[in-house]
Amino acid sequence: MNNLHTLQLLDTHAGGDVSRIVTGGIDQLPGATVREQMEYLRDDADGLRRLLLEEPYGIPEMSVDLLVPATNPEAVAGYIIMEVMGYPIYSGSNTLCTATAVLETGIVPKQEGIQRFKLEAPAGLVQIEASVRNGVVESVTCEGLPSYIDTHRDTIEVPGIGPVTYSIAYSGGFYALVDAEELGFKLVREEELALAACAHKIVEAIQAQRGFSHYTLGDVGPLPFLHFMGPEEQVANGYVRSRSTTYVHPGVICRSTTGTGTSARLALMHYEGRLKVGDKLETVSLRNTGFIGTFTGTHKEGAYQVAENTITGRSYVLAESKIVINCDDPMVACGELHRLLSDRHAKI
CATH class of the missing domain: 3.10.310.10 (Diaminopimelate Epimerase; Chain A, domain 1)
Structure with missing residues (x-):
């Protein structure tokens, strides 16, 4: 050969x-x-x-x-x-x-x-x-996976940080969702290393305390991801914008806000009763790039209300x-x- x-x-x-x-x-x-x-x-x-x-x-x-x-x-x-x-x-x-x-x-x-x-x-x-x-592909819209909230606003003690309030969503992987401002972050590029270090500590603490199981897939492994949520800005009726960033691996913060991270945010907003069909969430990254998530419907799977959604962006x-x-x-x-x-x- x-x-x-x-x-x-x-x-x-x-x-x-x-x-x-x-x-x-x-x-x-x-x-x-x-x-x-x-x-x-x-x-x-x-x-x-x-x-x-x-x-x-x-x-x-x-x-x-x-x-x-x-x-x-x-x-x-x-x-x-x-x-x-x-x-x-x-x-x-x-x-x-x-x-x-x-x-x-x-x-x-x-x-x-x-x-x-x-x-x-x-x-x-x-x-x-x-x-x-x-001849130019100006945008692509793809289906996001049906997404749901497993845990809403639980609290965990994280070594070196203190008590952290988090929610857990599934949107293609399990995500911890945390409020960036509560942790002292403005979600600017200069915070990238600090965001990665903070997220790693939170993910490790949650992994040590508990695991998560999907309603059909079962055990899909330990919690891998964390999504920092910035304040929401009402841009128009049914259209919200928020700075966001996603941790995926020790030392690695995604350049984008991630499609699955955006779907996880939509699942949380739906769970909290803040979405109607057709509403949009634009997530904006540390590099000022963005994806637009659209809430397209809902259905029930066992004990979970599942958010159907699409993600729009450009490659x-x-x-x-x-x-x-x-x-x-x-x-x-x-x-x-x-x-x-x-x-x-x-x-x-």
């Missing part, structure tokens, strides 16, 4: 969060669904994620989205999300970037106006609505490239990658 291999990439970002889309160079993965293919990578072939997120190819703040053939005939393509914390079944910013990538690469030919199609995430089918003008293409994987390089751990790598462009 050759020691040199190439991967085809389209680097994008949404709200500042870089998503590296792998468009070719990976063989067909085993698994009857995109979810099973994700589980194969997670359990048996994690080297691809580590390769593209660690030195010398990547950094922990990035995400990777592997395009795969859809297994559901309603979808135009599937995608597997890889982040420093593992394999989330859904991500808003990664979905915005992947939807843009399938348009930019011609998997879905661009058409002027509104285009609708479906992608297959590990979480299932995702409806996409893209707005194209003069930008940064680069189209090939990277060379040299298995003779001591910084590159090929190992299990030999099962995945091909030297032909994958057809979606």
